[in-house]
Amino acid sequence: MEKYVKIENVQMVFDTKKGPFVALRDINLNIRQGEFISLIGHSGCGKSTLLNLVAGLTTPSNGTMLCAEREIAGPGPDRGVVFQNHSLLPWLTCFDNVYLAVERVFARTESKATMKKRTQAALALVGLSHAEHKHPHEISGGMKQRVGIARALSMQPKVLLMDEPFGALDALTRAHLQDELMKIAADTQSTVIMVTHDVDEAVLLSDRIVMMTNGPAATVGEILRIDLPRPRERLAMAHDQAYHEYRSEVLEFLYRRQLRPAA
Amino acid sequence: MNAANPGKEGVKEIMASVDSIATPKISRISPPTNANEPAPAAGLRFPLAARNLFKWLVPPVMGLALFISIWAMVAQGNPTLPGPLKTWDSAVQLFSDPFYRNGPNDQGIGWNILSSLERVAIGFGMAALTGIPLGFMIGRFDFLNRMTAPIISLLRPVSPLAWLPIGLLVLKAADPAAIWVIFISSIWPMIINTSVGVTRIPQDYMNVAKVLNLSEWKIFTRILFPAVLPYMITGIRLSIGVAWLVIVAAEMLTGGVGIGFWVWDEWNNLNVEHIIIAIFVVGIVGLLLEQALVLLAKKFSYE
Ligand SMILES: Nc1ncnc2c1ncn2[C@@H]1O[C@H](COP(=O)(O)OP(=O)(O)O)[C@@H](O)[C@H]1O
Ligand SMILES: [Mg+2]
Numbered sequence: 001m002e003k004y005v006k007i008e009n010v011q012m013v014f015d016t017k018k019g020p021f022v023a024l025r026d027i028n029l030n031i032r033q034g035e036f037i038s039l040i041g042h043s044g045c046g047k048s049t050l051l052n053l054v055a056g057l058t059t060p061s062n063g064t065m066l067c068a069e070r071e072i073a074g075p076g077p078d079r080g081v082v083f084q085n086h087s088l089l090p091w092l093t094c095f096d097n098v099y100l101a102v103e104r105v106f107a108r109t110e111s112k113a114t115m116k117k118r119t120q121a122a123l124a125l126v127g128l129s130h131a132e133h134k135h136p137h138e139i140s141g142g143m144k145q146r147v148g149i150a151r152a153l154s155m156q157p158k159v160l161l162m163d164e165p166f167g168a169l170d171a172l173t174r175a176h177l178q179d180e181l182m183k184i185a186a187d188t189q190s191t192v193i194m195v196t197h198d199v200d201e202a203v204l205l206s207d208r209i210v211m212m213t214n215g216p217a218a219t220v221g222e223i224l225r226i227d228l229p230r231p232r233e234r235l236a237m238a239h240d241q242a243y244h245e246y247r248s249e250v251l252e253f254l255y256r257r258q259l260r261p262a263a
Numbered sequence: 264m265n266a267a268n269p270g271k272e273g274v275k276e277i278m279a280s281v282d283s284i285a286t287p288k289i290s291r292i293s294p295p296t297n298a299n300e301p302a303p304a305a306g307l308r309f310p311l312a313a314r315n316l317f318k319w320l321v322p323p324v325m326g327l328a329l330f331i332s333i334w335a336m337v338a339q340g341n342p343t344l345p346g347p348l349k350t351w352d353s354a355v356q357l358f359s360d361p362f363y364r365n366g367p368n369d370q371g372i373g374w375n376i377l378s379s380l381e382r383v384a385i386g387f388g389m390a391a392l393t394g395i396p397l398g399f400m401i402g403r404f405d406f407l408n409r410m411t412a413p414i415i416s417l418l419r420p421v422s423p424l425a426w427l428p429i430g431l432l433v434l435k436a437a438d439p440a441a442i443w444v445i446f447i448s449s450i451w452p453m454i455i456n457t458s459v460g461v462t463r464i465p466q467d468y469m470n471v472a473k474v475l476n477l478s479e480w481k482i483f484t485r486i487l488f489p490a491v492l493p494y495m496i497t498g499i500r501l502s503i504g505v506a507w508l509v510i511v512a513a514e515m516l517t518g519g520v521g522i523g524f525w526v527w528d529e530w531n532n533l534n535v536e537h538i539i540i541a542i543f544v545v546g547i548v549g550l551l552l553e554q555a556l557v558l559l560a561k562k563f564s565y566e
Contacts, residue, residue, distance in 0.1 A: 055474060056474075057470060075474045079474070081470075083467060085467060087467040089471065089485065091490075092485070100475060100481075155475075
């Protein structure tokens with residue numbers, strides 16, 4: 001489907017103590033089914049705001065937003081969200097954290113045993129079968145983030161929304177999870193919207209990079225299509241001429257055209 | 264996540280009226296380690312254990328010894344105050360038969376303690392049954408928060424015993440009046456801590472509830488309740504402390520069987536040893552109640 005997620009003339013205004021604050025204006029974006037999109041931009045430009053709008057956690061002040069030709073009116077299991085800080089419930093085991101999501105979506109149609117299998121499959125997908133009975137405080141940051149991804153994937157969402165999912169991780173763990181995410185996205189044919197501030201991550205993972213202008217009243221500045229063949233190999237990319245050109249293009253946008261005024 | 268957080272304003276109101284909200288941080292006794300030293304070889308284990316013993320046992324024992332010697336010295340200069348030895352003898356005698364019954368006004372110390380505990384249990388239990396659900400609702404619904412804030416800030420600082428005449432008047436009996444005093448003075452920490460716990464639930468957890476589209480019941484059992492539990496237990500701990508503090512005073516005024524009444528009775532008999540014993544008994548029971556709840560709290564902390 002060519003316009004699976006459709007964002008039209010979306011504007012987001014926050015009511016603040018100092019009066020209305022226009023965070024986003026004139027956002028227009030169409031996303032194909034199965035496409036991997038990165039949102040990149042300077043801190044505070046409104047990437048999370050846009051993602052939350054698609055998630056349905058907030059509603060736009062103006063404009064229309066559709067997902068699979070239906071208006072986005074609140075959160076729904078068709079859109080899985082991976083939060084920046086994993087947001088696992090500390091009193092539940094990894095299994096139960098994922099099961100909570102599975103149960104929500106499949107309890108009507110499936111038996112407990114099937115849902116259990118689903119949960120285990122989701123954890124296996126992110127390589128965490130061995131940790132299913134552990135609590136979040138017993139596992140590393142990278143593992144928590146993977147449980148968060150498993151939780152989102154277990155609902156079999158049509159769209160996966162991720163807000164700087166690897167931002168808090170060390171470089172090695174991040175690289176590892178990026179590779180896993182590429183595999184998972186290819187295997188499950190998911191449509192992904194990922195917020196990032198990491199240029200390499202954006203180029204490596206995305207089909208298109210949506211570059212946002214600085215706020216306030218931020219909007220889509222430029223969209224860069226990444227025509228690198230898949231599957232992409234991290235090491236091969238290091239020597240790939242095209243890869244470096246894409247990379248410089250994003251850097252150019254961020255640091256020449258949208259250079260953040262000294263804060 | 265930046266989703267709006269309604270109710271924050273209301274929290275501030277309640278918080279402004281509450282000067283001491285105990286946060287449910289439980290100070291853990293961390294296993295004593297010595298960072299400067301490499302892991303002890305097997306042969307060195309014993310000295311390490313001995314040092315730990317020194318660290319954890321010797322200071323408290325020294326403190327108690329100091330307390331008892333000051334007591335002994337004061338008692339020596341003041342013949343009306345019995346010293347530690349005399350009190351100990353009296354205690355041994357008293358506790359050799361804690362459960363005798365010679366009529367309604369002369370019962371063993373065990374019965375007195377149990378009667379007081381029973382009153383505390385009933386008054387505190389009723390306070391918990393009303394205070395905790397009320398705290399949840401106040402925390403969840405901003406309107407209720409604003410509605411109850413003035414009542415709570417007005418009534419909370421009232422001295423517990425000021426409620427006794429009202430209790431006597433309405434309930435027309437001493438025993439229910441004592442329980443009423445326990446109820447009304449121990450309900451506040453539970454209301455306040457529970458409601459603050461609800462409003463302090465990280466927005467992240469509520470966002471999880473939203474994106475998973477959880478039902479109200481699932482939100483309550485999987486998110487609200489577990490997240491608030493540590494705050495709730497802190498409230499319960501403070502409440503039990505207050506209840507036990509108040510029972511002695513209430514019983515002194517209402518009479519009957521109970522540790523407070525017993526103190527008053529022994530004062531009338533001028534049996535000072537027994538009064539001192541009662542002070543220790545009240546202290547030790549209070550300590551045990553507190554410790555039991557600290558243990559409970561530890562069980563439910565998720566760190
Ligand atoms: N709930 C809110 N109320 C008021 N202003 C907000 C709210 N959420 C975000 N903003 C503002 O909108 C802008 C964009 O925020 P955000 O989307 O978090 O940026 P990013 O994720 O790109 O770093 C910021 O200036 C931020 O202060
Ligand atoms: Mg953000």
